[in-house]
Amino acid sequence: MPLLNKAPKALLVLEDGNFFEGFAFAGSGETMGEVVFNTGMTGYQEVITDPSYKGQIVAMTYPLVGNYGINAEDMESSGIHLEGFIVKEYQPNPSNWRMRQSLKSFLEEHGKIGIEGIDTRALTRRLRLSGAMKGIISTETKNISELLEKVRAYPGLVGRDLVREVSCQKSYLWKKGAPSSNKIPSKKPGKKLRVVVLDCGVKYNILRLLEKNGCEVIVVPAFSTGAKILSYHPDGVLLSNGPGDPAALPYIVETSRALIGKLPIFGICLGHQIIGQAIGGYTSKLKFGHHGINQPVKNMDTGRIEITSQNHGFVVVPESVKNKAKKTFDNLNDATSEGMKMPLVMSVQYHPEASPGPHDTDYLFIQFVQMLREERRKAA
């Protein structure tokens, strides 16, 4: 690599008029989204394949990205959903025994732009001070005011349903760590516990962990109705993570209302926000969100501190669900609510499936499965 970067120049313009100059290490063109920062020092492959980042441009605060390439196992979905990827310095010579391809080729395969040479710390500080902002990346023009006009016209995330764009369109069975083409069983489950996952943009590791804990996993589109879900005779339902504004998803709130109280439900991230709304609460937008893998939460039952993986820009306003659900987890950094429970319902704002992130809270999947067993026993 020559000392002077020969890659096409790229511009990042934020809606407040701030701009950053860099180079496109992958792809070219123009892309818009809400710019957020992620503080994880590992896990870029999981981040870019996480459907929750739909509509967002992600800047990694750790400056060196691409170090270990891309491998076959660490996919969190089948593709890349974020709108653009920003790093300080792209690493063109990855090294890891599981590596299959470079980050650059992976991004390009999926038509995404990756830019480098950005003072990502300055960008992060800007986002921390001003809050998450809309941004545009372009390799096409150097005209900042033109880009600024475009980005200001871009609708942003609030009020937008992005779930439809990332959810599966057809139900499928998850088997042996991958979507299976096998027919979905419609008859009552046998010995195995059956979980229907409402796919709002589900991360594969949620499915992997359910399967690992002995569940038969059926993934259904986000627009599935309560009746449709119940027609699979599941032991429980998991409302998955997903992108965008939870307030823009009344149909999913409706679906979950039809399920609450009928069978065990586990909500993760967006799923947690859906449940919050279904029981009468509402959500609000955080200034710059939690995107990282070092967020400490306190388990209110045990008092134990757990380090969690988080990725959300919205939260359930605690007062709005105060008398309806019990708070189960607290964020130790900013005291926001990280989880709640009610009879047959458990939900967390963070990501117990990690990927990327610590495994401190994967016991929640065991708890969920225990809840399913318990219910089955009661029913028997």
Add this chain to the structure above:
Amino acid sequence: MPKRNDIKKILLIGSGPIIISQACEFDYSGTQACKALREEGYEVVLINSNPATIMTDPEMADRTYIEPITPEAVEKIIARERPDALLPTLGGQTGLNTAVALAEAGVLKKYNVEMIGASLEVIHKAEDREKFRYAMEKIGLRVPKSGFARSLDDVLKIADEIGFPIIVRASFTLGGTGSGVAYNREELMEIAKGGLDASMISEVMIEESVLGWKEYELEVMRDKANNVVIICSIENFDAMGVHTGESITVAPAQTLTDREYQNMRDAAIAIMREIGVETGGSNVQFAIHPQTGEMIVVEMNPRVSRSSALASKATGFPIAKIAAKLAVGYTLDEIPNDITRETMASFEPTIDYCVVKIPRWTFEKFPEAEDFLTTSMKSVGETMAIGRTFKESLQKAIRSLEIGRFALGHALPEDLKDKKDFLKSKLIKPNSLRLFYIAAALQNGMSIDELYQLTKIDPWFLHQLKEIVDAETELKNSAPSVELLRAAKKMGFADRALASFWKMTELEIREWRAREKIIPVYKLVDTCAAEFEAYTPYYYSTYEAENETRPSTKKKVAIIGGGPNRIGQGIEFDYCCVHASFALREEGVESIMINSNPETVSTDYDTSDKLFFEPVTLEDVLHILQTEKPEGVIAQFGGQTPLNLAKGLEAAGIKIMGTSPDAIDRAENRDRFQEIVRKLNLNQPDNDTARDVEKALAAAERIGYPVLVRPSYVLGGRSMEIVYDAETLKTFMAKALLVSPEHPILIDKFLEDAIEIDVDAISDGTTTIVAGIMEHIEEAGIHSGDSACILPPMTISEPLLELIEKQTKMLAAELNVVGLMNIQYAIKDGKLYVLEVNPRASRTVPFVSKAIGVPLAKLATKVMLGKSLKELGFIEAPEPKHISVKEAVFPFNRFPNVDVLLGPEMKSTGEVMGIDHSFGLAFAKSQMAAGFKMPTKGTIFISVHDYHKDKIVSVAKSFQNMGFKIIATKGTAKYLKEQGIEAELVFKVSEGRPHIVDYIKNGDVQMVINTSMGRKSSRDALHIRRGALIYNILYTTTIAGARALCEAIAAIKSEDWQVCSLQEYQNK
């Protein structure tokens, strides 16, 4: 959980002298612990034998014992102080071992002292190989397979279970002799046989080889509520096989995916819980197979360590401080994160920069030792650099090493071109210069694949090095341009390197950059990658868009630190810098610290108002000063490193506080100094300077042999030698001109058998106070840093003392000293000679400060700010009633084949202090503190050079009168017998068996007195001294040392020695 109220008084054990593998990092951790515990209202009792530590400042603890860190001394302290608890995990391996010994001896039980942080059981479980293996297997983790063998049959049996390749390590040898890697049975037999022979106890360890695997470390913390967090991950640049203290290391880990990192994290947490470290910090090391990803647990340390100090500096998370708070019962979510204030310590730091640590070796001090890195440490210090990319950090770290290199491929020996075979040999076998040999190999076009095969360094790192080397080539082959300049600065190239590539001067590059506004910005180390606002001003530089420093409008002063520890420049200078910072705070002046040494207290983020973790080079320091615009800088405290910058800083318009750089030059420049000597009518040993061999020979001829020769402008007596003949002088000149080509070689008449004196004084420009006069135990000719010394002096007459004081004041006045000054004098035949004047902080400042109870460096700082000594109330140095002895501690046991003889070149890494009411006891304590067992009965072995024979008689007589048996080699025995001393004859190694080394091995010798003349010594003498070293038998190589030991042993035989705290001494 709130803090414990059932304990009130806590005993902390420090780590003692600076030795290889245990350096200032334990002063850093201990100081943090003292502060943290006192902040919580606990009474702290501290023991540490190292006077150059901040933790032993009397303000840091309620009771400070500068006593030997031995179970015996600690028991005496416990009996006196009756602490409720003992915190053993912050004083390195020394602290831990001492605590274990006390627990096992039942002392803790007897006095009802609770071990907090880690229990005896936990320590055993972590440190005992078998117990650890068992614990790991229990939680499904693997450690390398291994076993001990005492015969070749055993070796084969164990090898069958392990499988090849196999590492053979001889037990009980020094520096890795008798060890090797075997790839087949034949090799195994050969190496094992050598190992069994080399081992003093005929034992070898046979271990599964994980050489070439990737090496990682995690720094882990656990609290009472069983919460566990990871503070930092570290990836070793060097693969397994090189001790982590000898490896270049990088934080965070670079080549692990999240999946792999989380598996390692899970393992570390499981290990913490299984071993049962109740509270505090630990470090776990892992090896990862580079092709399969298989993970092996290498070891865990249930205490804070060198790596945890590095992790603290790398992340901003103060591990030792938090560990101390956890030990008294707090949980992580109850302790605030100082840096962000709004968040708590219960999180995992995330960083947005790359940290590179490079060890600092001093193989040049031990020419007999092979430059070969292995699993035993040889480096004496380290430097750390922070940048936004690996390439930038690495290049910053390289120039921080102060080895004359300002970029990866800069200043490589030219003759490496086309020397592929030579390079290959240097790449296969790890050594202190391997990084640069890799650069040379890359310049020669070696492929990454081949480099990987030779070095096993991960290709990711090799590619980074290649990018730098390619960039250098591009720079050298291009005309200078602003674009290239900017890109080069982003990649971490120093101006000095660019100047050499482009045939310009450093100043030209600097001015060009200033015109083009290519200057660095400063970013914060904040534990959270900017997610929260940070309040602690801890900065590093980089070439990017946004600058985060906010220079205040307050009055401020910058302090320049000493960079990495090395022999001759260590913790003593950091101590002075820290005191400067404290003094500035007391005076209401903002302090700005600049340093690159991660082990130190000076680089703790709460020592100064602002910390810049930066290379201590002219370029980097100037950038900071031009951004912060302090009133002036203190350059006289950090040793030679900042002094070397003083002229350049002054030329750039920076004000140097205190004594002027010109005065320093007048003292260091031989010709200019002679003018002063003449003017003041002082005596100096006859001397001359020479820039070539001919002139040197002529000068030596005129002065008369023996002569003392050395290059000027060096610290620690680098390359200094006593030369007895012309032949040796020729060899010396050839070497010395290499070390310091710009400066002339100094040639002095060597004063044989003179008494050497060290004086530390302080002056405000008008008044000079002689703070301490130290008399050396060893005669002149042995480097002052290596000699034991005593304060107050014992054998110097009153008129001579008065003369010393008078001359010191004259010199201070003549040089216009404002601040500290150190002078070395010699007394021969009643005449006083000035040997050397250093108008700056000396190595002995902490020792003198503790001996007389006056914080000299603080006073000197205030003097530099314009206060007079009178205003400060320091008008007379107190005359202590007690005796203080300083003794040097040496790293000889780390280097096979190195002789332990002392000479004018400094070899010691650290020092200890012994205090008591008599010289004998104070000296005895200093020896115990240095790690020797003081015999009260048994056998003394004497073998001295002919020149010393008459002088040893009285010593031998005293030992005999005390009931010791004397054994001696032929010549000495004969001489002693003639003098009426019963000396039993013992063979030298070359004379037959049983010889003296057999006696040593059998434990039949309790002390060795063995002297030589000059550098040359016989193989026999070497055997004797190495034997004493390996068996840690009290030894001395000088007559003066023998006399002192004699007095010390007499003292401990005649009375039961006591311990006493510094606070008590100083109130007496």
